[in-house]
Amino acid sequence: MSWFLLVASGMLEAVWAVALSASQGFKRWRPTVLFFVALPLSLAGLAYAMLDLPTGTAYAVWVGIGATLTVVWGFVTGQERATLARALLLLLLVGSVVGLKVVS
Template sequence: MNMAWIMLVVAGLLEVAWALGLKASQGFSRPLPSVLTVLAMLASFYLLAQAMRVLPVGTAYAIWVGIGAVGTVLLGILIYGDSATPLRLASLVLVLAGLVGLKLAG
């Protein structure tokens, strides 16, 4: 069970990598970022599928998406200068609270 959670977290982090990679690839027009993005996608989906062999599908998918969403927003703020309004940051806290709730309820 613990290995499934580790795979799920890594899959979520890879989701952040491929989401940022989509921007870096500039619409898949840059070869190296494009290849790295596709590899991150494949690895992320593979690890998610492996984690779902053990974890409930709804919980696993929500955690995967949540890690990806929160990580992408935070790195978008830090790397690309995306806006960091109080409402946006409070919304991230709510997403995190939901993820923690799903883990505790599981």
């Protein structure tokens, strides 16, 4: 259950990061509300997962999922340029996260 919650929390990290950017400095109300809902849910899920998982591993997985999904969202929306180097580095990041799960 902790791993499932950690993955969901990592996904919410991407949600609040994208919402924070879309809020344009908290000037747009919908992304601002989404940010203020997703952020505490994401952190609460991380905190709960840390009850069963090592802190360093849990945090690395949470950040890895959030960062990867945020960059992929940027690729999909055209806000960031997808290059072979970026794609390979994202694969390395995902591989590292999976590796941490395997060895923990």
